[in-house]
Amino acid sequence: MNYQDIFELESKYNSGGVGRRPVAIVRAKGTRLWDSEGNEYIDCAAAQGWANVGHSHPVVTAAIQAQAESLVASQESSYNDVRARWMQELAQVLNTSLNWSGCHIHPSNSGTEANEAALKLARLLTGRTGLVATRRGFHGRTMGALSLTWNKKYRQPFEPLVPEVTHVPFNNIEAMTEAIGDETAAVIVEIVQGEGGVHPGSTDYFRSLRELCTERGALLIIDEIQTGVGRTGRWLACEYHQLSPDIVTLGKSIGGGLPLGVTAWRTELGRFKPGLHGSTFGGNPLVCAASRAVLQVMSAERLPARAAELGEWLTSELQARPSDQIREVRSLGLMIGVELRGKVTPILEQLMNQGVWALPAGLNVLRLLPPLVIEKGDLEQVIKTIDNVLT
């Protein structure tokens, strides 16, 4: 099918809820995307952050193929060998990364669902109802997670949402000190605000926030849906601050391209009673097999270390560029935000026309989230293209 046919057919039926570029992506491999007209792009978005190991990584593809032949999905109400192994392997990573002595894991199908489970768990375990989130924070689009997302554009048309949610400025411990009270069940924050413009928080902030939550009996939820799985140069971005949260949420790259959300929490907190939370497809053997392959590739190819190295290099290259159009470059690992003096949309369009697929973060931030397997030569090409477009 050519672009016009695809566009006409899809536009006729789609919900209208998602803004789309005038391109149909029909194939991807590693760090490359191809559209219906045969144009090639360097993927600097990791397909919206879910392709940290690259597209169709052979280890992930083989795991999906093999599992599809034996068992794709099983009843939620039965145990399963692949899920059992996946939980064991993921728990090992999380316990090391977060300094936990053990954890429980609830698998779902998306980032927003991972946060929904975190909210339910926090209310259940604390018996409290209040929630504190941050300005510019993004946590998803289902009703509970949407209540925590800050941008009014996403929230207002659907109000009333979950009550007792307070939004406070990010990286500001005084504001948190005022907001967390006796009725606060949980605080939710990102380590680097992604959709909000690529804003990293400081070690002082996260350490004080940890102390404050412990002191006041509120659970600390860290949303690592975008920052996790090696993106920032560590397995989890919490590691930069030796931060040990109560609950962590993962999504995007943890499923290797298949839909998977993860809510994990410290064993000591307790867990749901049967019937209180579940999901028909959450943790199905197919996605667990894909996720096991992701864990294997992350470790075999040392992708967090690679992200740290390449991210540092790319950031310093971008910071060294004299451009009237760049206000600031912020980053952690291969999560990079280039704040522009003008709007980002026309820049994204020009980059796309020159073969680089990047993302916005707000109105004026160009966000780069390339797959962690990207080669330095490709990043040099990306820089050259950004130079072309900005000058």
Ligand SMILES: Cc1ncc(COP(=O)(O)O)c(C=O)c1O
């Ligand atoms: C930090 C963060 N939390 C939650 C979500 C929601 O994830 P999903 O789109 O898989 O529901 C996103 C998506 O961009 C995100 O960046």
